[in-house]
Amino acid sequence: MPVRLKDIALLVPPVTPATTAAAAFSLFLSDAALFAIPVRLAEDDTATYGLVTRARLTEALAGPNGRDVYAARSVTHLVGAQPVVAQSNVPAALIAKTAAEQGTSALTDGVIVMEQGAYAGIVSPAQLLKAVAEENAARARAQQNAQRKMDDIQRQLTRLAESRARTLAFIGHEIRTPLTGIMGVADLLDTQLPPGETKRL
DSSP states (O other): OOOBHHHHOBOOOOBOTTOBHHHHHHHHHHOTTOOEEEEEOOOSTTOOEEEEEHHHHHHHHHSTTHHHHHTTSBGGGGOOSSOEEEETTSBHHHHHHHHHHHTOGGGTTOEEEEETTEEEEEEOHHHHHHHHHHHHHHHHHHHHHHHHHHHHHHHHHHHHHHHHHHHHHHHHHHHHHHHHHHHHHHHHHHHHSOTTOOOOO
16 A cells, blocks of 8 residues: 555644744754754745755854854745645655656655645655655565465466376376277177178177
8 A cells, every 4th residue: 555645744833934043943953853844934824835954954054154144034034945745645656756757855855745725744855765665665575475476376287287187198098098909809809700791799
């Protein structure tokens, strides 16, 4: 069964546009496993979200005068362009395939997961690739099992064919031997009759 985004999504609470880069950085410091923070970019019914990754924020703050430039500014200045937003029931493998083919940010920034128009969490690139790898490994195991079953069936069919051939050869021998004797006796009887006598069976 394919892994859906909702199966691997992490429910990281989104921050508002009022959140500063320094405040977002403190969130990363408090959770070493946190890879990105979702940012709610609009407060209306058409809620849109962006992602600020740990790497992007750290790079901005560590740059020359980074703390002076970004620390007090809104975290929205560090939101990645065109985040990947997907519905919760979409297979992880489809997102990974699309990201690989089209060069989307899913493999670098992660995926924002939505369910019926509401925010449902985020998926890290590592979790996305892990899910695809586990799914591929399960598929490979299933194929190996199916191949083993096919090989077993092929061996059974070969044994049955050999058994059938031996049985037919045996039956043919058992029928042919008495018939040969009967035909020989019939030929002898035929040659033993005096000329002019009718053959009676």
